[in-house]
């Protein structure tokens with residue numbers, strides 16, 4: 001089966017392409033690097049020709065409010081139109097657990113707009129909402145850092161390894177469209193401040209984590225429901241400590 005993976009050279013996309021290829025499928029990475037631009041439509045019809053499934057794991061190059069909204073809205077419209085013409089029978093997209101609860105952030109307003117366009121496109125779809133990636137913990141620490149202190153909320157947090165995300169996205173691409181949203185999360189739920197502190201200790205980063213329930217997560221005040229999945233999420237297999245050990249070994 002030909003499967004177009006938009007953002008197939010990115011953090012999740014590279015792994016999705018590899019997993020689909022290993023299972024005998026023709027997985028085509030599509031991104032500006034390969035002459036494909038979801039926002040302008042450049043190269044889109046050519047890439048979709050003969051494909052059955054589209055997996056969208058792209059991301060906006062800018063997280064600034066207007067730029068992120070423009071990226072996901074223009075990309076969503078272009079893809080819906082081209083996918084209808086190409087007869088795509090399943091569109092799979094990666095989004096974020098809690099997107100609808102994080103609407104004080106422009107980035108998450110843009111992700112919700114992306115989800116809405118998918119639902120309205122008329123193309124059978126599966127939206128996979130993931131919690132934060134382990135690979136994103138460094139960026140979370142950086143976002144809370146002033147001087148040598150990292151101010152972070154102690155709200156519940158359940159991050160997941162990118163490899164587990166890619167496994168779930170590849171499985172969704174090979175399954176029937178859910179015409180709905182599935183949630184995936186890591187195997188452990190702990191306060192964000194505690195997990196980030198564990199991450200910093202393991203990479204020998206001396207910054208001190210300070211708990212501040214009012215600290216914003218990319219502009220959003222968190223509570224214990226904000227970032228964690230609802231009932232019956234699919235859980236990743238990789239625990240943070242094992243991932244840290246593997247990362248250190250690499």
Ligand SMILES: NC(=O)c1ccc[n+]([C@@H]2O[C@H](COP(=O)([O-])OP(=O)(O)OC[C@H]3O[C@@H](n4cnc5c(N)ncnc54)[C@H](OP(=O)(O)O)[C@@H]3O)[C@@H](O)[C@H]2O)c1
Pocket residue numbers: 006007008009010011012013030031032033034036037038039040057058059060061094095096097111129130131132133136
């Ligand atoms: N970070 C998290 O913790 C988290 C949690 C849950 C869900 N997510 C979601 O996961 C998705 C993927 O994130 P990621 O970290 O894997 O992203 P990433 O590593 O930044 O990769 C983004 C990909 O998008 C491609 N791209 C950029 N502009 C494009 C365009 N105009 N048309 C087509 N492709 C374009 C890039 O292509 P080039 O390589 O050519 O630049 C790259 O391959 C995002 O939608 C994000 O919302 C993230």
